[in-house]
Amino acid sequence: MRIPRLLLFSLAVTPCLDAAPAAPAAAPDPAHVWDLTLLYKDQAAFDAAKAKLTADLPKLKDFQGRLGKDAATLRQAMELLTDLQGQYFRLGSYAAQASDENLRDAAAMERSQEIDMLASELSNAASFVNPELLAVGEQTITRFLAHEPGLAVYRFPIMDTLRNAPHTLGAEAESVLSSSSAITDTPSSLYGVLANADLPWPTIKLADGTEARLDQAGYTRWRSAANRADRQAVFEAFWGKMKEYERTFGVALFSQVKTDWFNARVRKYPSSLAAALSGNNVPESVYRTLLAQTNANLPTLHRYFKLRGRMLGVSDLRYWDIYPPMVQLEKKFPYELSKQLTLAAVQPLGADYIAGITESMEGRYTHVYPRPGKRSGAYSSGSVHDAHPYVLLNHNDDYESLSTLAHEWGHGMHSVLANRAQPAPLANYSIFTAEIASTCNEALLLDHMLKIAKDDDERLFYLGSALEGLRGTFFRQAMFAEFELRIHEEVEKGNALSGDALTKIYGEILRRYHGDAEGVLKIDELVTVEWAYIPHFYRNFYVFQYATSIAASQAFAAKILAHEPGAVDTYLGLLKAGGSDYPYELVKKAGVDLATPAPYQALVQRMNTIMDQIEAILAKRGK
Template sequence: MSEKRLQKRDEISDEYKWKLEDMYETDELWEAECEKASQIAEKLSGFKGHLADSAATLLDFFKKQDELSYYLERIVVYANERSHQDTAVSKYQAYVSKAETLTVQASGALAFASPEILQIDDKRLESFYSESNELMHYKRAIDEIMRQKEHTLSAAEENILAQCGEMAAAPENIFSMFNNADIKFPYITDVEGNKIRITHGNFIDFLSSKDRSLRKQVFRGVYDSYKKWSNTVSMMYISKLKNDTFYARVRKYDSARTMYLSGGDIPESVYDNLIETVHAHLPALHRYMALRKKLLGVEHLHMYDLFAPIVDNVQTTYTYDEAKKLVAKALEPMGDEYVSTLKAGMESGWIDVYENENKRSGAYSWGAYGTHPYVLLNYADNLDSVFTLAHEMGHAMHTYYSNEHQSITYAGYLIFVAEVASTCNESLLMHYMLEHCEDENERKYLMTHFLDGFRTTLFRQAQFAEFEHIAHRKMQKGEPVTKDVLNELWYELNVQYYGPDMRVDDEISYEWMRIPHFYTPYYVYQYSTGYSAAVAFSKKILEEGKPAVDKYIGNFLCGGCSKNPIELLKSAGVDMSTPKPVDDALNVFEDYLKQFETATK
């Protein structure tokens, strides 16, 4: 019996690794910039009590703040990405800690600014704008501070909260180390007799196996592992809920949700519209589960059957080189400039491709202003990995365009729009593959992938959103929040979402424990809203061509945070303040479901 193991970092060819040297050629340069950032933060403290002195002083403050943001972004991204490529390297764990300390130092140095700006008389501020055209560049930033006036504390109180930053980050940091470096899943034996350890990277791949006993073995192996640590992991998340509730109360928000959505000026009705609209379409998801049960030919459909192939005899292996070509071809409707930049990025060190021992799980795109974006993958030669490449390069291209067309003040697009460009790329890729598919069986396979994309993104992320909102509400109301309460809540949501044809296994109660996004509160709903907006944009791009592309790239991708997210999307042609985009997207799901039901009769 042979044993397959993960490659170590140094065993992977450099052509499949990102080039973090493009950000800092040496670690010593990173350390030097840490010192520089610390000095700038100290200088910013010197503005305390003087922001209302003159237009020139206020302008100088904002310029210095931009300079600090430039260095801090680079420092934080580099430290984390060095750590993520091998989470067991203590040097880079220390770098992450140092970057967090610097961030807290910067927050402390700037704590006086918002309260002080809020004290500037409106007429005096208007006179500043009249005196300085340069200061007008910062008017939107100042207006955003004014919008938060009710929730901004005194300078002393803001400084105290800033000093609490490292402590407040503890639940997320502890969970990250636990989930990426400490928890170990059991070994399983595959059909060829190979002994393989289950990892975050191969978990879904195993659940996609045709071997049901293997799926069941892997499913139980993972969730039994979380069950053993369930008291510890529950306390991590409960601590996070307490943090959020504390900050919401201190800042005089009605709830943690109000607090988190206010950052992007997102109406809470958008969140509620999403959940209500998804609930209205749950019968369609239940129909899909009934069809999955029928096609698998099982007496009871189990949670470990969700990724099992229900269409046979199709190519499901794609090398990384094949994936790059396929993604570039599928995105040709985006225009020559977009595609040429995309190709250059995929060939010039933007991407860290393969899983290695202790590498951070999952995938993301992350960059710092002034350098190209970076993409972390754990590529696994399957169709999901192809779509992940398209998805993360959508993020990267959004970052690229925003950085190219906005100053550092407004380049960072807000979370609400963060998943639109990525999912639009996925939608265009699916359209291309379906259009160029000649084999009927392969077409059915792609339709299942498309339907599962809706299930795992629009439906599942709405389920995540519902879970964390209920958990936060319970904490806010002073109701008991324990491991058992959270497990029961997650179990019941699975029953509700997957319907009567799904046998919801007891082990699924522990699934919420492996979701890192819960430590970035009120984030996941934006996967669902973003997916809906992306379906709308991809439809416009395919139907209207260049005018829609120009509007999408020019008004949206290049927009950064130069406008409120709802207005930014509206300017590009999609109004997310209404339930319509979500409803329209779910109608697309139902249309494809009908086609698939007909094709499999």
């Protein structure tokens, strides 16, 4: 279900694809822990701010029934809404981050949950705004906008609300729909409990005697084991267990797809896809072009698998051969070195960006190392308009950690630039553009690492890791997007989906992408239950944006690195635009049209160039 732009009471935390597991470390140096007193100087200040928001909330009611009175009243209502939203973003960011430092801290978690409850009170208090704006109507609102300069910053979000008039129902129906959200999130809760808590995960013994418990974290860790027999055993045990629960996962996902279609239909959208894309006004041609281009370019993906087989010394590639690195790199990337390398890599972006990222990485805005109880993975949090963004890492001194640092501060700098250039109502960027800023930094980092690599071994490692990134973020996410579209279309045709049916559909797509019929990589029946493991399928057409974002970022990075005149300014202009327009339009204005084949073809071309480079090194070695 779309969140109205005016009533966005969820934090813009960017959930990134890769999640490194957290682990204990030595007592932290304060320089490596973010300083949350920059948000509130102490607990008392936080409590006072929370009390203020609670006290300010009822003021919204004064505007109910008065939004159409005159332009000044509408402006005051918008200002109050923005102010309340800003108060909430600061409280919510602080509470969530404080809790993420140590998820075992019950008091911190309670504070965070209290702010979540306050957010839902805020959302309820503001729920009259959208229907009332629609009732006031476009004609009156256009007149208000023309007469009241103070309304200018609200033009885009207000017009966006009006755009949805054909899909907004009467007050009674909207109220029913709003209450139904309490039951329509059941499929994803069911998935979450089953996949994260209830499933009796298997434990296997690896070749060296290690007992490996294959829960989700264990699977992620051991699936890239160097020993091929270990990998096969990991896959057979893990997917064998998932297969036992195929029926239950099937019920959960079928219910989710039916829920999506229910929401789309009652809001008079022709399809679940149309409903999902309508939120950010992304043209359907973006989605369809992505899928068409991915399929047209499967030979490049197959070329990658064949090269991978060659480098791993495996002639009969299987699904358990896609995760181990093709080349090992012993080199360590301690945090200080990672900062230096990130800084060196973003030099092409110019003085302003360099100054911003230096301040970001040198200031106390990053929670660097794993700690007992700390949230795993990495994220950037930049919702607070008048505060510096923060980044959470679990830095492990490996190349992936370096790459994550560049990635997350890519998000962080996007927030810095947008918050500086845009007023609060227009600053927050959408997920459709978010991953451009992060993966562009990764592309710049790769270029830099290749330039300074000491030998071919190191070069091969970076090239291999870049290829793997493009496979995982482009081809794999597009494959998921194709599956998502297929299963929604089945339900829209009135067909039921059992776990078995989902496995058949997924298996067909998985085999096509991996060149099973062409003898590239054989897909065993057991792994075609993989759909059951993917949490993103409960987020309604979300994953395609990873694929479109990386296609766009490769295009921007290529222009920047080629010193194309104006390339840096155009790219930074996109970041500075924040959420001031629809994201597809912003990217298009910056010269990359994601509804056309060009950006996808450029990404594929880049994969081929990387493979040419790898093959040249291998040829030199006579391999």
